[in-house]
Amino acid sequence: MEDLQNLLEKINREGVEKADARAKEIIDAANAKAAEILKAAKEEASRADADAKRAAEEYAERARASIAQAARDTVLKIEASVTEMLEKVLAKDIDRALADEANAAALALEAVKGLVGPAEIAAPPALANALRAQLASRPEISVTTDETLGTGFSVRTDGGRIEHSFKGETLVAELSRRLRPDLAKLLK
Numbered sequence: 001m002e003d004l005q006n007l008l009e010k011i012n013r014e015g016v017e018k019a020d021a022r023a024k025e026i027i028d029a030a031n032a033k034a035a036e037i038l039k040a041a042k043e044e045a046s047r048a049d050a051d052a053k054r055a056a057e058e059y060a061e062r063a064r065a066s067i068a069q070a071a072r073d074t075v076l077k078i079e080a081s082v083t084e085m086l087e088k089v090l091a092k093d094i095d096r097a098l099a100d101e102a103n104a105a106a107l108a109l110e111a112v113k114g115l116v117g118p119a120e121i122a123a124p125p126a127l128a129n130a131l132r133a134q135l136a137s138r139p140e141i142s143v144t145t146d147e148t149l150g151t152g153f154s155v156r157t158d159g160g161r162i163e164h165s166f167k168g169e170t171l172v173a174e175l176s177r178r179l180r181p182d183l184a185k186l187l188k
Helices: 002-099 101-112 125-134 168-187
Strands: 119-123 141-145 154-157 162-165
Touching: 002 101, 002 168, 101 119, 101 125, 101 154, 119 125, 125 141
Parallel strands: 119 141
Antiparallel strands: 119 154, 154 162
16 A cells, blocks of 8 residues: 555656646746747837837928928018018119209219210100200210100110110119128028
């Protein structure tokens, strides 16, 4: 009986040992699988974090570029508006100055002051009469009437091949062209 008892204990012990070994194998396999899953999850989280940071940096760069472009567009629109306003003011003031016969005549005399050869000044009727009177001592300069000129005058030299325009719109365009770089500097 004792042999039977020993045999039963041995069978029981071997069964428990096998069960313990199997349980250890299952636990070790589960721990290994859990470590793999945890490692994969950490790698995936790291990739997702890197992707999110890269996406945020790209978005921030696009936002900076968009803001910079909007700022440039705004400056250009302001510059265009100010230039338009400046041209309107210039046109009004230049037309008023050229409509004054004394001012226009003084400008015309200044324009032909250095000329040594024949020249022709084309001017609106009222200004043409005033210029004829003031240029009577300079027979090489003729004054013609040009009904198409609103304000201002033009000077032709070299048989009419060279013409310098001192009309309102020409002066506005030239002054505007010269002032535009300074205006751009002020707006930046």
